[in-house]
Amino acid sequence: MSLIMNYQTRKLPKKSIIMISILIVLGIFIFYTMQTLKNEKFKQVLEQLDYKDISGLKVVNRMNVEDTITKKKSYVYKLVFHDNVQNKDCIGFLYQQDSKQYTKDIDCK
Template sequence: MKNNEVRKLPKKTIIIIIVLILAGFAVFMTLKTLKEEKITEILVTLGHKDIKNLEVINKLKVEDKETRYKSKVYKVRFYDKNLNKTCIGFIHMDRYNKNSEDLDCK
């Protein structure tokens, strides 16, 4: 039978791997926080002033078939304290940064 020798990773390599994992996690959390703050500002302009538990489910880039203009659609879920309801739906940002909403609050 063969004896396979298993070598340990050097400490320097382990430290580099840990630093890269922590840096990736920090970048992910920063981008998530910035996206949620951006959506919060948009919701305030659309009339939802007092919200909590905002969750950006996904972001889509869409294109109008007739005009060929590109825009963004965010799918969001949040709790509106003024209405005492949980809202879920879409926020559409067109190319002129005009926002529209299609929310269902229950």
């Protein structure tokens, strides 16, 4: 005796498909906007640190760090960009202190 199972699938309502599509498009738009704003922020920071003409800026990651002596938390950002003035590719770190001051450790090759 063999048991044959008959499965039926129910189609999603059009309203649900439209809502899911809108949420996906909205999510992609928000992600792209956040990436663009983050890159513009660091482009301005690099201009203050004497990197005036850059292209291809990418923020690779952000790390939370804590000073062992003062126990203050801050951030370290890893950046990759091309310096058009020196015509070199640069990679390095920006250390953000509490007062929104940045310290650089950037190597260009």
